[in-house]
Amino acid sequence: MFFVFGTRRTVAQLAMVVLTCANCRRTAANAVLKTVTKFTLFFVPLFPVRTRYATQCTACGFQQGIDKGQAEQLRQAPPAGGGTNGHAAPGQFPGTRG
Numbered sequence: 001m002f003f004v005f006g007t008r009r010t011v012a013q014l015a016m017v018v019l020t021c022a023n024c025r026r027t028a029a030n031a032v033l034k035t036v037t038k039f040t041l042f043f044v045p046l047f048p049v050r051t052r053y054a055t056q057c058t059a060c061g062f063q064q065g066i067d068k069g070q071a072e073q074l075r076q077a078p079p080a081g082g083g084t085n086g087h088a089a090p091g092q093f094p095g096t097r098g
Contacts, residue, residue: 003041003042003070004018004041004042004043005039005040005041005042006039006040007037007038007039007040007049008014008038008040009036009037009044010035010037011033011035011037012033012034012036013031013033014029014032014033014053014071014074014075015030015031015032015033015074015075015077016029016031017029017030017049017055017074017077017078018030018031019055019057020059021059021060021062022064023057023060023061023062023064024057024059024060024062026057026059026060028057028059028067029058030032030055030056030057030058031053031055031056031058032040032053032066032071032074032075033054033055033056033063034050034051034052034053034071035051035052035053035054036051037049037050037051043046051068051070052065053065053067053068053070053095054066055074067075
Protein backbone atom coordinates (compact mmCIF):
# COMPACT_ATOMS: atom_id res chain seq x y z
CA MET A 1 0.00 0.00 0.00
CA PHE A 2 1.22 3.49 -0.86
CA PHE A 3 0.54 6.57 1.33
CA VAL A 4 1.30 10.16 0.38
CA PHE A 5 1.61 12.46 3.39
CA GLY A 6 3.25 15.74 4.29
CA THR A 7 2.49 19.26 5.47
CA ARG A 8 0.99 22.39 3.97
CA ARG A 9 1.57 25.92 5.23
CA THR A 10 -0.90 28.80 4.87
CA VAL A 11 -0.27 32.43 5.80
CA ALA A 12 -3.09 34.87 6.59
CA GLN A 13 -2.77 38.60 7.23
CA LEU A 14 -4.75 39.49 10.35
CA ALA A 15 -4.14 43.26 10.44
CA MET A 16 -1.94 46.13 9.37
CA VAL A 17 -0.60 48.32 12.22
CA VAL A 18 1.99 51.08 12.61
CA LEU A 19 4.97 49.96 14.75
CA THR A 20 8.65 50.76 15.11
CA CYS A 21 10.72 48.00 13.51
CA ALA A 22 13.26 46.26 15.76
CA ASN A 23 15.60 45.81 12.78
CA CYS A 24 15.61 49.08 10.80
CA ARG A 25 14.27 51.34 13.61
CA ARG A 26 11.76 52.99 11.24
CA THR A 27 8.15 53.64 12.17
CA ALA A 28 6.24 51.92 9.38
CA ALA A 29 3.23 49.75 8.67
CA ASN A 30 3.63 46.18 9.87
CA ALA A 31 1.54 43.21 8.83
CA VAL A 32 0.31 40.92 11.61
CA LEU A 33 0.56 37.39 10.18
CA LYS A 34 -0.82 34.01 11.24
CA THR A 35 0.97 30.94 9.83
CA VAL A 36 -0.76 27.55 10.15
CA THR A 37 0.99 24.29 9.24
CA LYS A 38 -1.39 21.37 8.60
CA PHE A 39 -0.72 17.64 8.24
CA THR A 40 -1.86 16.34 4.84
CA LEU A 41 -2.77 12.86 3.67
CA PHE A 42 -3.14 12.37 -0.09
CA PHE A 43 -2.82 16.16 -0.49
CA VAL A 44 -5.87 16.81 1.75
CA PRO A 45 -5.16 18.99 4.83
CA LEU A 46 -6.43 17.12 7.90
CA PHE A 47 -5.46 18.87 11.14
CA PRO A 48 -3.22 21.75 12.27
CA VAL A 49 0.22 20.78 13.54
CA ARG A 50 1.61 24.25 14.37
CA THR A 51 0.27 27.81 14.54
CA ARG A 52 2.62 30.79 14.73
CA TYR A 53 2.10 34.55 14.78
CA ALA A 54 4.50 37.26 13.56
CA THR A 55 4.79 40.89 12.51
CA GLN A 56 6.48 41.82 9.24
CA CYS A 57 7.89 45.29 8.57
CA THR A 58 6.87 46.73 5.18
CA ALA A 59 10.03 48.90 5.05
CA CYS A 60 12.71 46.20 5.39
CA GLY A 61 10.79 42.87 5.38
CA PHE A 62 12.01 41.82 8.85
CA GLN A 63 9.74 39.27 10.58
CA GLN A 64 9.51 38.99 14.35
CA GLY A 65 7.60 36.22 16.11
CA ILE A 66 4.93 37.19 18.64
CA ASP A 67 2.55 35.19 20.81
CA LYS A 68 -1.19 34.76 20.27
CA GLY A 69 -2.14 37.36 22.92
CA GLN A 70 0.01 40.04 21.30
CA ALA A 71 -1.45 39.20 17.87
CA GLU A 72 -5.00 39.61 19.21
CA GLN A 73 -4.12 42.97 20.80
CA LEU A 74 -2.58 44.22 17.55
CA ARG A 75 -5.54 42.92 15.56
CA GLN A 76 -7.91 45.09 17.61
CA ALA A 77 -5.68 48.18 17.27
CA PRO A 78 -6.72 50.97 14.86
CA PRO A 79 -5.68 50.32 11.23
CA ALA A 80 -2.38 51.67 9.88
CA GLY A 81 -3.99 54.10 7.40
CA GLY A 82 -6.30 55.77 9.91
CA GLY A 83 -9.44 54.84 7.94
CA THR A 84 -11.40 51.60 7.81
CA ASN A 85 -9.91 50.57 4.46
CA GLY A 86 -6.38 51.91 4.90
CA HIS A 87 -7.10 55.22 3.13
CA ALA A 88 -7.23 58.62 4.80
CA ALA A 89 -10.69 59.84 5.75
CA PRO A 90 -11.98 62.96 3.93
CA GLY A 91 -10.87 66.12 5.68
CA GLN A 92 -8.26 64.27 7.74
CA PHE A 93 -5.39 66.29 6.31
CA PRO A 94 -5.23 70.11 6.08
CA GLY A 95 -6.03 71.51 2.67
CA THR A 96 -8.37 68.67 1.69
CA ARG A 97 -12.10 68.80 1.34
CA GLY A 98 -14.36 66.60 3.38
